[in-house]
Amino acid sequence: MIFFATPGSDPAARIAGRNAAQETVQAIRKDFGFDKPLPVQYAIMMKKLFVTRDLTSFVNRGLEVVPQVMRAAPITLSLVFGAAVLWVFGSIAVGVLAAMYRDTVIDKGLMILALIGVSMPVFWLGELMNLVSQSRFHDTWLFSWVPGLGYKPFFDGPWMWFKTLVIPWFTLAALYIGIYGRVLRANLVEAYQEDYVRTARAKGLSPGRVMLRHALRMSMIPFVTMFGLDFGVLVGGAALLTEVVFGLNGVGRLTYQAMLNLDLPMILATVMYASFFVVVTNAIVDIIYVVIDPRVRGH
Amino acid sequence: MEKSANAPLLDVQGLSVSFATDRGRVKAIDDVSFRVEKGEILSIVGESGSGKSVTLLSLLGLNDPKTTFVDGSVAFQGKRLLELPDRALRRLRGKEIGLISQDPMTALTPVYTIGWQIAEQIRTHENVSKKAARLRAVELLASVGLPNPNEAVDRYPHQLSGGMRQRAVIAMALSCSPSLLVADEPTTALDVTVQAQVLDLLLKLRDEFGSAIILITHDMGVVAEVADRVHVMYAGRMVEKGTTTEVFDQPMHPYSWGLMASIPPLFGEKPARLPSISGMPPTPQQAPTGCGFAPRCRFARPECEARPPTRRDGDHSALCVLDGAERAAARRAVLGHEVDA
Structure with a gap:
């Protein structure tokens, strides 16, 4: 959460990784709800981690994180x-x-x-x-x-x-x-x-x-x-x-x-x-x- | 090493204890001799640092053998304690000689119930079942006056008050019916009403169990109340020995006079300030070779530079050059009318 709230850094771009395509960043922003308030972002992130467990690593070509x-x-x-x-x-x-x-x-x-x-x-x-x-x-x-x-x-x-x-x-x-x-x-x-x-x-x-x-x-x-x-x-x-x-x-x-x-x-x-x-x-x-x-x- | 009927229970002759320090050996106890008869209460008095506790701990072999050097001879029931191998000494410790230590707050291991700790001692020395040992612990706790002993056995030390803990420590020391109890300032850490109860308890137990007691204290009131005989220690030496009556009524050593003079009078006018002995007792490093008390003594003279002679009056004795009429006059000067009365 601290990562996301830090001013001057775009969490979507961070998650996408270095040299990510602009479309990916946009998709991530929508998917993670970075255009919504912080508590909502938190809830979405926790859901991805614990409930649906489909948090994916973009750096590693879409590998799912939790199974790793x-x-x-x-x-x-x-x-x-x-x-x-x-x-x-x-x-x-x-x-x-x-x-x-x-x-x-x-x-x-x-x-x-x-x-x-x-x-x-x-x-x-x-x-x-x-x-x-x-x-x-x-x-x-x-x-x-x-x-x-x-x-x-x-x-x-x-x-x-x-x-x-x-x-x-x-x-x-x-x-x-x-x-x-x-x-x-x-x-x-x-x-x-x-x-x-x-x-x-x-x-x-x-x-x-x-x-x-x-x-x-x-x-x-x-x-x-x-x-x-x-x-x-x-x-x-x-x-x-x-x-x-x-x-x-x-x-x-x-x-x-x-x-x-x-x-x-x-x-x-x-x-x-x-x-x-x-x-x-x-x-x-x-x-x-x-x-x-x-x-x-x-x- | 014969065991005659009239041999004392404990006979200490020429006990010296020195400690290894950074600056060589330092003598803490210098040529101390005393005996304890069966069933009597011997009190050793003296101020902090005079070597009372060290004397007793070295009798029990509880000093650190690497830094402590003990000389002399100690005979207990005809056995020479200082020469005894560890294993044999351990069989006496806790069984024949019980130790009651100064501070009941720290004397018990905090993580075990008092019943467990008493049973541990019983089972170390006697081949009894856990159940039997526990029953004995309950009886012992009852005999030292702990209310509700059945419940108290399962209490941890921190759940008991200071007086209760000291009773538990005493019960533990008594658990194997020792013939000698060594009590190292058993009342110092307790408040006054509890002190009186604990002393009464010790007297009662002496009568019931027939144990002799060595009572170390710096409280003259305690001494007067319970002791049969009193030894006064100062700077590692026994400066005066006698029965309680002798030492209180006709003290022979100037240091004992100082102790007596500092007791508030029961009758008559209360002085604004109690007389005190000026100065501090010497530390073992700086103890003079002659009389240890000379630097603080009103009657010091050149002869005090040498080792003081032993003056005797029957069994009553003191380490001091003063003798006869001169001593009586000096004593009157310190204690005034109290002694004559």
Whole structure:
């Protein structure tokens, strides 16, 4: 809507794309109701997106937009879900181990690894992984199982689906394991200064139980907040670099190409999709809060 | 390591604690010795930073072992606590020695019900079912005077008031019937009427459970009310030890005089300003090698530069050069008629 209300820009011409014929622009203006008031324009646009789902991309010779997003969504979802599972478990393992062995070699080593994980650009790590698994060592026993780049649908064979995604998952997760591991360690170290951890230790609980049931349990609250934000944004298309490097035609890549071509209908659809997931993950995070933190339950 | 019938429950000899800091080791506790008999209430008084809490936490092994160095010997029921391996120490913690901490607001993990937290401790030390542990938790909550214990077990800490939470913490400390309860300023965070209830509760529980209690406080009123014996701590040392009557009626150390003088008189005219001890207690870094109180003491003299001698009067003792008639005269100068009366 903001696009349409911006003075000095003709939305019809924008939608038609660069070098569009004058007749096309006129047709679009009539079709989208750009000669009508803004609320009507909004209603028409929403109808095209959600009800009739016939919003078409003029840049791409009349390709319908919604089915494209629907085709890209499972790819992005597979990528981000798998990576999320990895990074949740990975970062909890890193954070807990580092906090339990605070100030020892284990702690320092893990924190250096985490820092490396944070600092490696995803596209660089991805290309490196490709170089190693697709070309250099592809013929050795180590990586001969790695299929070619690209996405294989889950229902065509879960095992193939898994094999194509394992390396992208690790690549995407590396950054987040690093960030979350470091943040979690800091939270845990802080929790060990708290009275309730002292109480737990004074009760005679084992160090593992003090860590997992008391310190980690409390640190999960900020962890979930962070997770919700990052997960929503990634599903919404921020996994672009990983998608491009591994030839996965996900939503991130779709948005990226739409922007390159100034394909406004496509951008509209992907932005809608992204906001949908940001809202959904935030709602889920709020529900998880109620489960893990009794203090937010109303009484 | 023989266990005779008249051995004290807890015997601490020459306990020293130092912390590693950026500027080398700093001594927080210097050569502290005391004993606790079965079923008695020993009160340790002193101002903030005098090392009361550090003393007790190091007994329980709750200080960070990487930055804290503990020396001396601590015998509990004939077991040497400081040399005990972690696993064995954990079996004593919570079972034989219960800790009641200072601030009930933060002492409980916020995400579990109090019943769960009490049951957790019981199940750590005893092989009982979840159901049995929960029933015990209800009984304990009832015995510490929580109204409606059946409902209270399923409450989260944030749903209870400060006094209720402290009762829950006490119930938890008592859950395995420990022979020693360590209470670190249990009433400081509570308002006055609740303080009185909690103290009554501690006295009642001592009689019911027969636990000895080490009560750390800086409130002389609390001490006078409940303690059998009083130890006064100042700058990491026990400057005076004696029974409550001895310490209140015939205090031996100038620091104790200062504490007594700062209690408002119950009878007679109220002074416009209560007497106070001028200056601040030393931090562990700047504590003098001699008497720690000398810089603030009216009766300081050159001998105070050296480590003060222990003056004894039966079981009542103090770390101070003052003795005999001189001490009596000095005490009269500070406390006036109150002591003679």
